[in-house]
Amino acid sequence: MPKKSNAEAAPKSDAHNETSGPQPFKNLISPAVVRKLAELVREAYPDFKHRRFSKRCLEKLDSLELKARAQHIGEMLWEELPSEPETALDIVRRAIESLPTLEEDTSFDTWLFFPLNSLLSAHGTKSWKASMKLIPEVTKRFTAEFGIRVFLNTDHDRILPHLEKWAADPDPNLRRLVSEGTRSRLPWGEQIPAFKKDPSYVLPLLETLRDDPSEYVRRSVANNLNDISKDNPQVTLKIARRWLQDATPQRRRLVKHACRTLIKKGDAECLKLLGYGSPKIAIRHFSVSPESIQLGEKLKLSVELESTQSAEQQLIIDYRFHLVKASGSTAPKVFKGAIATLPGKSKKTVIKYFHLKPISTRRYYTGSNSVDLLINGKNLATVTFHLTVP
Structure with missing residues (x-):
């Protein structure tokens, strides 16, 4: 997603009201977005039936979630739009070219650019020529x-x-498109099965961008490598090992972020590569309080560690929750x-608080749950x- 979402940049939009508080995430694509898009297209294409377009959009908008x-x-x-794909896509490009870029x-x-991503997904391949002109313009203002x-x-x-070509563009948003757009497992996006099976196509592009001057771009490179690690862990490890040689602090941060899934899994090779060996410690105390909570309350985890060796140690401390599912069994989730x-x-x-509250991406159920203390990938x-769910 772009650097700054509409929720941050336009707090007075339909998605947020200062008196009523935050609204559902889907409201980021609001009637105001539809009206603005209609206005822009009409300026580029005077024959555009903007009122009919707006009416058709708004008739069912409220019943749909964000992506829909x-x-x-x-x-x-x-x-x-006109039935000729190249003409239609060129109209869309002209409609948005007057808008400021993210850099400006x-x-x-x-958020009006999110529907344009959907339009590209459904119809863009009908005219590659026009789409290759439209994609950069969308990217400079949101993301494609x-x-x-x-x-x-x-x-x-x-x-x-x-x-x-885009990997060498002066605009960091276009450079980021190269690394983020080629992710095999992009959240919200269509997966790319060929890249999950064989990521070699992507690797030269990531090599080009690994030392990009923009943290925004480097973070995206790390996201791509992390996706690769889920299907081809040895590929990510091989790249991490090579990139860490004579690495700048910025590249070290990139590699560590790229290895986050492997770190959560406790991959010994990865942890050793990053400087996290087998922990030489004793757990003097590990407790949870309260031992019984209601959904919506906070959980406190407290651990007292004692080193059993004379040398300093670098530790990654994570918590693996085994949360009750609807079936009564549990499923692990590392935080x-x-x-x-x-x-x-x-x-x-070390003290850590977890707020167990209702969220759209996770359901909680009444029952007994457990938490593993993971240090450098080891369950100690x-x-x-x-947990009681009303």
């Missing part, structure tokens, strides 16, 4: 990481020259804890607590 709203608006827009102004309501994926799945060799330096023969107390202690 984007798809619905994108489809309604396509149906109101982050206050604009950028979702809209580009259909081209990668259709014919990734055909789009490669464009990716290589980040802390990164700590433990001097030789010393003690350290376990506590249990009871």
Whole structure:
């Protein structure tokens, strides 16, 4: 997603009201977004039936979630444009070219570009020529990481020259498109099965961007490598080992972020590569309080560590929750804890709070749950607590 979302940049939009508080995430694509898009397209295409377009979009907008709203608006827009794909896509490009880029102004309501990603996904391959002109313009103002994926799945060799060109572009948003758009497992995006099976296509592009001057771009490179680690862990480890040679602090941060899934899994090779060996410590105390909570309350985890060696140790402390599912069984979920330096023969107390509250991506159920204490990937202690869901 872009650097600054509409929720940050435009707090007075339909998605947020100062008196009523935050609204559902889907409201980021609001009636105001539809009206603005209609206005822009009408300026580029005077014959555009803007009132009909707006009415058709708004008739079912309220019943749809965010992604479905984007798809619905994108489809309604396509149906109101000329039937010749190159002409239609060129109209969309001209409609947005007058808008400020992310580098110029982050206050604009950028969520109107999400439907344009949907339009590209559904119809962009009908005119590659026009789409290759539209994608950069969308990227400079929001992101086209979702809209580009259909081209990668259709014919990734055909789009490669464009990716290589964008990787050298002065605009960091276009450079980031190359690393983020080619992620095999992009959240919210269409997966790319070919890259999950064989990521070699992507690797030269990541090599080009690994020392990019923009942290925004480097973070995206790390995200791509992390995706690769889920299907091809040895590829990520091989790259990490090579990139850590004579690495700058910035590149070391990139590699560590790229290895976060392997770290959570306790991959011994990865942890050793990053300087986290087998922990030489004793757990003097590991507790949870309260031992019984209601959904919506906070859980406190407290651990007292004692080093059993004279040398200093670098520790990654994580917590693996085994949460009750609807079936009564449990499923593991690892949450980040802390990164700590433990001097030789010393003690350290680490306290972590977890707020167990309702969220859209996770359901909680009444029952007994457990938490494993993971230090450098090793499970060193376990506590249990009871959660009651009203």
